[in-house]
Amino acid sequence: MKIKELGEFELIEKIKEITETKNYDDSITLPNGDDCFAFKGENHILITTDTLVEDVHFTKDTFPPYRLGIKGAASNLSDIAACGGIPKYALISLILPPELEVDWVLEFYKGLNYLFSKYTTYIGGGNISKGEKISITITLIGTTEKPIPRSKAKPGDSIFITGTVGDSRLGLEILLSKQKPSTNYKKYLVNRHLEPTPRIEVGQSIREISTSCIDISDGLIQDLNHILESSNTGAEIELEKIPISNEYMNYLKTKRNVNDKEVKPLEVKPLEVKPPELETLELETLELETLEYALTGGEDYELIFTVPPDKEEEVKRISEKLGVKITKVGKIKEDKGIKMLFRNKVMKPEEILNKSGWEHF
Secondary structure, three states: EEEEEEEOHHHHHHHHHOOOOOOOOOOOEEOOOOEEEEEOOEEEEEEEEEEEEEEEOOOOOOOHHHHHHHHHHHHHHHHHHHOOOOEEEEEEEEEOOOOOOHHHHHHHHHHHHHHHHOOOOOOEEEEEEEEEOEEEEEEEEEEOOOOOOOOOOOOEEEEEEOOOOOOOHHHHHHHHHHOOOOHHHHHHHHHHHHHOOHHHHHHOOOOOOOOOEEEEEHHHHHHHHHHHHHHOOOOEHHHOOOOOOOHHHHHHHHHOOOOOOOOOOOOOOOOOOOOOOOOOOHHHHHHHHHHHHHHOOOOOOOEEEEOHHHHHHHHHHHHHHOOOOOEEEEEEEEOOOOEEOOOEEEEEEHHHHHOOOOOOO
């Protein structure tokens, strides 16, 4: 069987069957399968690694090296955030074509160092080798007093999401069109793809109250499923509460128009009154179509986390203190799978989703 036939996550599970042992000592506090591997010294040590490959994760003509450095740092910092950690040290391994300009490499490191320095993370070394295409592997080490797992969500827990989702996917679409962003909302979306914000402060703030957490790298649905599978639970989410930005809505609205001009921002608010059971097909279809990018887009690097119902007020206080939007979108259920509700109507996944999220194979 070829890798593309098996799929990324099934391959990971088969590797875990070989490498996972039941005889490891009690210093390991997060085993293989979470956002970070963790072991305990005076504090818990978090270790995560990520690889960016040219023409798989980026192309040189759409991704300036400085901003690629920022994004490479952000993706690893986001894993540390998901485990409630503080980033400390980074190791960088590069495979580079001999013909690549030195300035490209230096600009990449400037971007990398800019974001790591912001979170007091020291680049401690790495390795460089040659190859036909650029490959970047970043290993990040952090610490935490108490790591947040994926596996402790309980039925009745509330599900929260930081920030907004889907922006990065639309930013990538704009970049791939090779058109210069012509409006403020397009520039915003492109920036959200090129320079995501790792939620380090949120991760540290929810460490004592969260029962599970993961960052959104592969798409909201895909990553929520990782929590559910690890916790042996299901979930119910209310699609109209999924947090999406005005810029996201502006882009999709403009995409349906012939001309590309600035449109009046659309305010996305939860319904204050129960809607009638029957909506017009046109309105319902339009709104459901807008959700697919938010549910499956990936690379937003926001956090999905769960807390017991009696900790919801604490989440609200954290949101206000940090100035970060945090939205409740559903709850953990005993029944497996994800039950999607849209205006109190149960939706079938195939009605709104072409796929659940990103896989490499």
